[in-house]
Amino acid sequence: AERGEVTKGSIDCMGERVDRLSPNELVKRGVIQVMEGRHCFEHLTVEENLLTGAYTRHDGRARIAEDLEKVYHYFPRLKERRTAQAGYTSGGEQQMTAIGRALMANPKMILLDEPSMGLAPQLVEEIIGIVGDLNRKEGVSILLAEQNTTVALNVADYGYILENGRVVMDGKAEDLRENEDVKEFYLGLSSGSRRSFRDIKHYRRRKRWL
Numbered sequence: 001a002e003r004g005e006v007t008k009g010s011i012d013c014m015g016e017r018v019d020r021l022s023p024n025e026l027v028k029r030g031v032i033q034v035m036e037g038r039h040c041f042e043h044l045t046v047e048e049n050l051l052t053g054a055y056t057r058h059d060g061r062a063r064i065a066e067d068l069e070k071v072y073h074y075f076p077r078l079k080e081r082r083t084a085q086a087g088y089t090s091g092g093e094q095q096m097t098a099i100g101r102a103l104m105a106n107p108k109m110i111l112l113d114e115p116s117m118g119l120a121p122q123l124v125e126e127i128i129g130i131v132g133d134l135n136r137k138e139g140v141s142i143l144l145a146e147q148n149t150t151v152a153l154n155v156a157d158y159g160y161i162l163e164n165g166r167v168v169m170d171g172k173a174e175d176l177r178e179n180e181d182v183k184e185f186y187l188g189l190s191s192g193s194r195r196s197f198r199d200i201k202h203y204r205r206r207k208r209w210l
Helices: 023-028 046-052 061-074 076-080 091-103 121-138 149-155 173-178 180-185 202-209
Strands: 031-034 109-113 141-145 158-163 166-172
Touching (some): 091 121
């Protein structure tokens, strides 16, 4: 892809080609994106932000109210901050709001882009844990794009490792976690000890994969 346009191949979702669909049509099919950087409406309250996710729904106020309570169940901190302007909440709370807003659209799949960016490790662990619960308990598929390999592989079922736009390795998450190359190049581990990524010679990476 280049600037969002698919230049080779196609993108299928649930048996249907979707790369030619408009964003509006994708939302109607249950494909929702949580963009990097969160992009909350700063002047709206947390709850108003959440409700914007239900804008395209036509299944009644009762169902929407039910799903709002479900969001608050998964993100109790948002319930405490429901009347606060989103622009005055923390980065972690804004990330929770962005994910909650996606849930309010009643999605089949969420495209989650770099949710750990700019957040403290403890908060990242909390949010990623909730994302895993949403997948297992609510049946929402998650397509996670994440530079933090440890975070991604701890929650994923299957992973793809990309370099310069190319898939250099893929497999079950548990297999990738145990792969020696992945440990060395992406998890910072070599023979059980922590190593810096800068210690890895570029020619070794090219020779081994490319």
